[in-house]
Amino acid sequence: MLSKRLEHLFLATIILALSLLGYNYYKSYSFKHNPLPNSYLKRIAAKEKDVLEHMQKNFGFQVQFPIIITDKIPGRLYGLTSYENGQIKILLNKKVMQESMDYVIDSVIPHEYAHALLFYLHKNFTANDGHSELWRQTCQELGGKDCRQYVNQQEIILSKLPFKVE
Numbered sequence: 001m002l003s004k005r006l007e008h009l010f011l012a013t014i015i016l017a018l019s020l021l022g023y024n025y026y027k028s029y030s031f032k033h034n035p036l037p038n039s040y041l042k043r044i045a046a047k048e049k050d051v052l053e054h055m056q057k058n059f060g061f062q063v064q065f066p067i068i069i070t071d072k073i074p075g076r077l078y079g080l081t082s083y084e085n086g087q088i089k090i091l092l093n094k095k096v097m098q099e100s101m102d103y104v105i106d107s108v109i110p111h112e113y114a115h116a117l118l119f120y121l122h123k124n125f126t127a128n129d130g131h132s133e134l135w136r137q138t139c140q141e142l143g144g145k146d147c148r149q150y151v152n153q154q155e156i157i158l159s160k161l162p163f164k165v166e
């Protein structure tokens, strides 16, 4: 009789594990195939407001750059800044948001905003990858928590984007 009970317990465990797996699969599938949930959009908007307040305080003016959320950025790059024909845009990678949203909020938005601001001020052209001491200071002055270059990533694009965002 004990073995029968064990068998049932075993079965129940498997069913539970399978449903958890299914639920997680469903969650990431639905995140991937639906627009970014409102709660995420709200956090991004709130952080942008915070960055702009830092800008006002530390630079004496505010300039807002378009933030485009896209799943078209190749690989696992958090975000990038593009400067094309005088137009500055910030792109955030939707694909990393489900697991790294805190990092995107605390660090990636100020990181990219600092690149964008230096483009705007025409101060971004000396350093070859854009992560100069001036960039780091700017990132911190915009409220960035972790102002470092992402590991081995090229995320400043000075030409036409190599992929379509919309």
Ligand SMILES: [Zn+2]
Pocket: 111, 115, 130, 131, 149, 150, 155
């Ligand atoms: Zn960067």
